[in-house]
Amino acid sequence: xxxxxxxxxxxxxxxxxxxxxxxxxxxxxxxx
Amino acid sequence: xxxxxxxxxxxxxxxxxxxxxxxxxxxxxxxxxxxxxxxxxxxxxxxxxxxxxxxxxxxxxxxxxxxxxxxxxxxxxxxxxxxxxxxxxxxxxxxxxxxxxxxxxxxxxxxxxxxxxxxxxxxxxxxxxxxxxxxxxxxxxxxxxxxxxxxxxxxxxxxxxxxxxxxxxxxxxxxxxxxxxxxxxxxxxxxxxxxxxxxxxxxxxxxxxxxxxxxxxxxxxxxxxxxxxxxxxxxxxxxxxxxxxxxxxxxxxxxxxxxxxxxxxxxxxxxxxxxxxxxxxxxxxxxxxxxxxxxxxxxxxxxxxxxxxxxxxxxxxxxxxxxxxxxxxxxxxxxxxxxxxxxxxxxxxxxxxxxxxxxxxxxxxxxxxxxxxxxxxxxxxxxxxxxxxxxxxxxxxxxxxxxxxxxxxxxxxxxxxxxxxxxxxxxxxxxxxxxxxxxxxxxxxxxxxxxxxxxxxxxxxxxxxxxxxxxxxxxxxxxxxxxxxxxxxxxxx
Numbered sequence: 001x002x003x004x005x006x007x008x009x010x011x012x013x014x015x016x017x018x019x020x021x022x023x024x025x026x027x028x029x030x031x032x
Numbered sequence: 033x034x035x036x037x038x039x040x041x042x043x044x045x046x047x048x049x050x051x052x053x054x055x056x057x058x059x060x061x062x063x064x065x066x067x068x069x070x071x072x073x074x075x076x077x078x079x080x081x082x083x084x085x086x087x088x089x090x091x092x093x094x095x096x097x098x099x100x101x102x103x104x105x106x107x108x109x110x111x112x113x114x115x116x117x118x119x120x121x122x123x124x125x126x127x128x129x130x131x132x133x134x135x136x137x138x139x140x141x142x143x144x145x146x147x148x149x150x151x152x153x154x155x156x157x158x159x160x161x162x163x164x165x166x167x168x169x170x171x172x173x174x175x176x177x178x179x180x181x182x183x184x185x186x187x188x189x190x191x192x193x194x195x196x197x198x199x200x201x202x203x204x205x206x207x208x209x210x211x212x213x214x215x216x217x218x219x220x221x222x223x224x225x226x227x228x229x230x231x232x233x234x235x236x237x238x239x240x241x242x243x244x245x246x247x248x249x250x251x252x253x254x255x256x257x258x259x260x261x262x263x264x265x266x267x268x269x270x271x272x273x274x275x276x277x278x279x280x281x282x283x284x285x286x287x288x289x290x291x292x293x294x295x296x297x298x299x300x301x302x303x304x305x306x307x308x309x310x311x312x313x314x315x316x317x318x319x320x321x322x323x324x325x326x327x328x329x330x331x332x333x334x335x336x337x338x339x340x341x342x343x344x345x346x347x348x349x350x351x352x353x354x355x356x357x358x359x360x361x362x363x364x365x366x367x368x369x370x371x372x373x374x375x376x377x378x379x380x381x382x383x384x385x386x387x388x389x390x391x392x393x394x395x396x397x398x399x400x401x402x403x404x405x406x407x408x409x410x411x412x413x414x415x416x417x418x419x420x421x422x423x424x425x426x427x428x429x430x431x432x433x434x435x436x437x438x439x440x441x442x443x444x445x446x447x448x449x450x451x452x453x454x455x456x457x458x459x460x461x462x463x464x465x466x467x468x469x470x471x472x473x474x475x476x477x478x479x480x481x482x483x484x485x486x487x488x489x490x491x492x493x494x495x496x497x498x499x500x501x502x503x504x505x506x507x508x509x510x511x512x513x514x515x516x517x518x519x520x521x522x523x524x525x
Contacts, residue, residue, distance in 0.1 A: 001232050005239035008072025012239070015079060016299050020292035027042075027285045030452035 036101055037199040039276050044204035046289055049273055051207040051362030052264045053294040054214070056136060056331075059359060062258060062298040063305040064326030067238055069254045070245030077246070077255035082291055085470060086259040088462040089426070090270060090287035091455065092433065092440075095447045097274030098283055103373035104268035106518060107275065112437045118428055119374070120510035122268035125421040126370040127390070128506060129267065131397040132410045133367060134191065137360035138183035138402075139164075139332060140353045147339065147349025156336035166404045171494045174404030181402040187361070188398070192391045194365050195372060196384060199276050203369065207362055214358040215297075217351050222300055224348060225307035234310020237320035238302055253477060256470045261418060263294055264363070266426030268370035275373070284451035305330070312338045328407070331356060368394065380519040408490065409498055415487055416499035419478045421506060427471040434464040 001009075039045040066074045100107040105119030142164070146152055152159040161167040168174040194202045225231060245251045264270055274283070306320070312334070313320045325334050339349040368391060376386035401410050433439050440460045448454045486495055 001236040002240055004241055005072060005236045008075060008241050009235070009239040012072065012075045012299060015075075016292060016295045020289065020296045023285060023288040023292055026452065027282060027289065030282060030285065 037276050038278055040200045040204055042281065042286075044200070044208060045273065045277055045281075046286060046293075047207040047211045048203055048362075048366065049264075049270065049286070049290045050293045050297075051211045051214075052269050052273065052366030053262060053290060053363075054211075054297045054359055055262075055264075055363035056356060056360050057262050058294065058298045059301045059305070059356060060327050060330045062262065063238065063302040064324055064330065065254055065258050066302055067306070067324055069251040070242045071237065072239040072241035073243050073246055074251065074255065077252045078258065078295075081252075081256040081259040081470075082295055084462045085256055085467045086263050086265070087287050087291040088459050089260075089265045089430070089467065090263060090291055091284055091447060091459065092430075092443060092463055093265060093270035094274040094277075094283045094287050095443045096433075097271040098277050098281060098450070099443065099446045101275050103275065103377050104271040104370060105374050105513065106377050107271055109514075109518065111433065111439055115432050115437065116514045117507075117511045118425065118432060119268065119271075120513040121507050122266060122425050122429070122510075123371045123374045124506040124510050125417060125425055126267045126269065126367045127394060128413065128417050128421070128502060130364065130367045130371075130394045132401050132413055133360065133364050134184055134187045134398055135180065135401040135406060135410060136328070137187045137357055137364060138180060140356035140360060141183045141187065142179065143332060143336070144350050144353035144357060146336075147353055148346045150336070150340045150345050150349065152336045152340070154340075156340070157333045159336075160332045161407070165407055167407055168404035170405070170408040170488075170490045172405050173400065173409075176399065176402055177404060177406070180406065181399065184398060184402050185395075187364075188391070188395045190361065191364055191368060192387055192395075195368055195391065196387045198383060203365055206365060210358045210362045214355055214362070217355045217358070218297075218300060218304065221348065221351050221355065222304040222307070224342075225304045225311070228307060228311040228342070230310040230312070230314030231307035232310065233313060234306040234308065234320050235303065237310065237324075238306035249473075250477070253470070253474050257423075257474060260426060260471070261422065262298065263291065264366065266422050266429055267367070268374070269366045272370050272373045273366065280450065282451045283447045284453040284455060288453070308335070308338050312341070315341050328411070374513075378513065378516060378518065408488075408494075411488060412490060412495060412499045413502055416495075416503040417506075419482075420475075420500070420503040423471060423474060423478070424503075424507075427468060427475060430463055430467050430471070434460070434468070440464060 096107050100110045102110065104122055105116050108119035109116035164179055166177050194206045196202065309320055309323050312323050323334065335352060339345050339352065342348055371390045372383070372386045375381070375390050376383055400406065440463060444455045444459060486492060487499065
């Protein structure tokens with residue numbers, strides 16, 4: 001894989017999967 | 033005392049909503065769309081569309097369902113009497129989709145069986161269109177194909193059984209099984225896919241950014257289209273599902289979780305699909321671009337060919353088609369729930385009767401797709417009902433609520449009162465300005481394309497009858513439902 005493809009894969013994964021994890025964590029904190 | 037059905041848990045609602053959003057389009061539409069629209073660079077318009085249209089629209093629909101605690105038509109009628117027809121229009125769009133969606137699930141079920149021994153042989157395309165579907169020319173229906181009709185009936189029995197058991201005991205339990213299973217099965221496929229020879233070439237093609245594409249308006253339209261069609265927005269599903277939420281529910285965070293979960297699965301699907309396409313490109317000595325395809329062709333023609341070349345072909349073929357089956361089934365249940373809830377409330381009948389009546393009518397209509405001409409019919413109805421049904425209904429919905437009823441501030445107050453994340457003016461700008469402009473532009477672009485060149489090169493009469501007439505017809509039929517008054521006492525879904 002080229003460097004630019006690796007960077008975009010990481011950026012995409014961090015934002016999308018990170019967004020999901022952050023939303024779940026926030027829901028857990030709010031529910032306490 | 034409130035006797036409306038409710039989700040048993042917040043997780044139950046989220047799994048059902050995510051199960052509705054994650055459908056066949058996540059697996060076979062997103063990867064090809066991303067590749068054709070700039071690869072890695074597509075993530076920028078895609079994420080922008082998710083945050084400015086997808087999640088704001090989800091919040092709006094969740095709030096409508098939660099605030100008015102009714103089916104989509106009744107919720108719209110409670111906002112403004114003149115808006116009830118939008119709800120029926122959306123319900124009828126779901127009805128039309130529910131007539132062809134189970135066919136694809138039935139195909140996936142049969143292909144899971146065909147995988148055991150790769151029964152499609154050396155030419156999967158000829159097997160699919162010939163041996164399996166016995167495909168007739170466009171415009172002709174021919175006879176019923178038993179290969180398709182029998183699994184179709186099995187799918188319907190499953191769908192009606194789940195719906196008949198109700199929200200908590202049927203839909204919630206089914207999704208508690210389907211969605212974790214789907215995730216595990218798909219994860220196994222992706223892990224295997226990325227370890228295949230050539231997988232890195234495929235992933236490079238998928239993620240490599242083409243920054244020139246960012247300046248192209250059609251790429252942004254494609255991104256908004258992907259988000260819009262993928263999130264089960266504007267066909268009454270999310271309003272219906274959120275109407276079963278308990279009064280104390282965090283609407284806004286639920287919308288963020290649903291939106292990001294749907295995109296997370298899409299990204300996973302993109303990685304899996306392109307790793308496998310890279311494998312195929314290396315095996316056949318061609319470039320990845322030459323083997324990229326989307327839709328039915330990808331799932332039932334390209335993938336069988338690739339699966340045949342993989343080690344442990346039967347096992348991975350079965351897993352792939354099982355995942356299509358699960359993704360389709362959870363979406364199908366949500367699509368059908370829209371008209372069951374609507375009919376039950378409008379005609380004040382029991383849930384059982386609504387399931388038998390609504391599901392039975394859809395089942396009968398679905399038999400047309402089990403004929404030799406079924407694939408052409410499905411392709412045409414799907415294209416028109418999405419582009420001129422779902423997209424147009426979404427545009428009308430957001431314009432009616434933001435501009436005519438001026439209900440955004442009221443809905444925001446309701447969402448803020450029960451949610452952890454408070455909405456700001458950004459939410460009203462996204463819905464009142466950005467979304468209508470993008471959806472309006474999308475409609476004009478689609479109209480321009482379809483009026484200059486007939487879709488799929490099908491005969492004009494065929495496109496007119498099963499494309500334009502169906503898509504526009506549901507809007508007018510929707511208005512007929514408004515002629516009957518709502519019963520004075522709610523018949524709770």
